[in-house]
Structure formats: C-alpha cells, structure tokens
Amino acid sequence: MDHSSLSSSPNLRRVWDLPTRLFHWVLVLLMIGMVITGNIGGEMLQWHARMGYALLGTLVFRLIWGFVGGHWSRFVHFFPTPARVAAYVQGRHRPGHNPLGALSIFAVLVLLGMQLASGMMATDDISFNGPLNAMVSEDWADAATDWHKHLGKLLLLGWVVLHVLAIVWHKRKGHRLLPAMLHGDAQIANIYPESKDNWGRRLFALVLWLACMGLAFAYLLPLTV
Numbered sequence: 001m002d003h004s005s006l007s008s009s010p011n012l013r014r015v016w017d018l019p020t021r022l023f024h025w026v027l028v029l030l031m032i033g034m035v036i037t038g039n040i041g042g043e044m045l046q047w048h049a050r051m052g053y054a055l056l057g058t059l060v061f062r063l064i065w066g067f068v069g070g071h072w073s074r075f076v077h078f079f080p081t082p083a084r085v086a087a088y089v090q091g092r093h094r095p096g097h098n099p100l101g102a103l104s105i106f107a108v109l110v111l112l113g114m115q116l117a118s119g120m121m122a123t124d125d126i127s128f129n130g131p132l133n134a135m136v137s138e139d140w141a142d143a144a145t146d147w148h149k150h151l152g153k154l155l156l157l158g159w160v161v162l163h164v165l166a167i168v169w170h171k172r173k174g175h176r177l178l179p180a181m182l183h184g185d186a187q188i189a190n191i192y193p194e195s196k197d198n199w200g201r202r203l204f205a206l207v208l209w210l211a212c213m214g215l216a217f218a219y220l221l222p223l224t225v
C-alpha cells in the first residue's frame with residue numbers, strides 16, 4: 001500500500017510513522033508504571049523490573065529506528081547541526097523535531113539509559129536486587145541506588161514536566177505538536193519528503209521491537225532475584 005494513502009487528510013503529510021508514535025506512548029505508559037511500582041516497592045519491584053526490561057527493549061528499538069526508521073524519525077534528520085540551529089533561529093522551520101527539541105530528546109534518552117542502568121545495579125536492601133547488583137562492588141551498588149532514587153529520578157521527572165510545558169508553550173505560539181504525535185500527520189512543505197509508513201515497514205518495526213524485547217527479557221529475567 002502506498003504510504004500517502006495512510007495519511008488522514010490530503011493537506012497533511014506523514015511526519016511521525018506509526019512505530020515512532022507507538023514508541024512514544026508505550027514509553028509514557030511504562031514510565032507511569034515505573035513511578036507507581038518504584039514508589040510502592042516490596043513485591044511490586046518484580047513488576048518494576050519487568051517494566052524496566054520492556055522499557056529497555058523499547059528504547060533499544062528506538063535507537064535502531066533512529067537509523068532505519070521513517071525519514072523524520074532518523075537521528076541524522078533532526079540532529080541539531082549549526083546550519084539547522086541558524087535556520088531555526090531565523091524562523092525557517094523544517095518538519096520534525098526542532099533543534100532544541102532534538103537536544104532535549106537526546107538528553108532524555110541518556111537520562112533513561114542511566115535510570116535503567118542504575119536500577120539494574122540497585123537494591124532495596126530487603127528482598128530485591130537488580131540483575132547487575134551482584135556483579136558490582138557494594139560502593140557502586142550504593143551509588144547506583146542513590147542515583148536511581150534521588151537525582152536520577154528527579155532529573156527524569158523534571159524533564160517530563162519541562163517537556164509537557166514546552167508542548168503547551170508551542171501550542172500557545174500556534175505550533176500544534178501533539179496531533180502529529182497522535183495521528184502522525186503535519187503540514188509539510190512540498191520541498192520536504194514525508195516519512196514512509198506503510199504496512200511492510202510497520203511489520204518490520206514490530207519484528208525489530210519484539211527482537212529487542214526478547215533479548216532484554218532473555219538476558220535479564222534469569223538474573224533477577
């Protein structure tokens with residue numbers, strides 16, 4: 001099927017392919033689950049860990065999709081080069097993430113990676129140890145647990161607040177970013193290509209995501225106590 005026929009209106013063209021949109025909303029759901037289960041602690045940490053492995057698989061999928069995904073989902077197409085920053089400052093907007101948004105996305109990918117890694121080395125000092133806890137020294141495990149429960153958590157939650165405020169600010173300025181993250185389409189000038197989003201690519205993304213999830217669970221679940 002031709003990807004353009006999947007667009008919801010002839011005036012709008014595809015910017016976020018379905019895999020990128022699903023990545024975003026699955027990430028949001030998992031984050032909500034992680035905050036709830038992490039705060040309850042105890043038995044819930046088993047679910048916290050499982051959701052963490054799902055988040056890891058989903059994140060690795062997005063990193064790969066950043067190279068092979070739809071045009072506007074690729075890192076090379078939104079990396080904030082000096083030329084793109086200059087164009088943006090002069091009011092020449094390209095489709096996809098703007099340079100500041102792109103920086104913020106790279107920052108959250110790093111923060112999420114650090115939260116995952118520190119969680120895996122962490123312990124609740126009662127009955128739950130992350131899968132990497134036994135492989136690191138006690139000092140490392142303590143530092144990781146501390147990061148995970150304090151600064152790492154605060155930076156991530158602070159990022160989410162700023163992220164939502166940025167979306168609201170853009171809306172007030174007349175840039176409606178949310179609809180594109182929901183249905184995939186935005187007004188794109190004809191000089192720019194649109195993201196391919198046909199069922200073949202969606203199936204490819206599904207297989208890739210399942211492979212990432214499968215590997216994350218296969219390696220980490222047996223190590224979780």
Ligand code: HEM
Pocket residue numbers: 031034035038039041042045048049052053055112115116118119120121122123124125128129130131148149150153156
């Ligand atoms: C991005 C992914 C993750 C997020 C957002 C997250 C978030 C949280 C939060 C909000 C807490 C509660 C901190 C507090 O006490 O205030 C927590 C605790 C904890 N998390 Fe995570 N976590 C993530 C991944 C993981 C992973 C992958 C593991 C291990 C497999 C893990 C293990 C733990 C442990 C051991 C605690 C301490 C519980 C306690 O001492 O009661 N986390 N996490």
Ligand code: HEM
Pocket residue numbers: 020023024027028031032062073096097098101105108160163164167177178179181
């Ligand atoms: C746990 C909370 C959240 C996290 C971790 C998160 C993370 C992200 C990430 C990583 C991206 C980049 C997407 C990509 O290229 O793959 C993104 C974009 C976006 N997010 Fe979120 N997000 C969260 C919550 C929300 C919420 C609640 C909204 C709704 C207001 C939202 C709206 C958007 C929009 C509209 C974009 C596209 C921005 C643009 O056009 O440049 N996000 N988010």
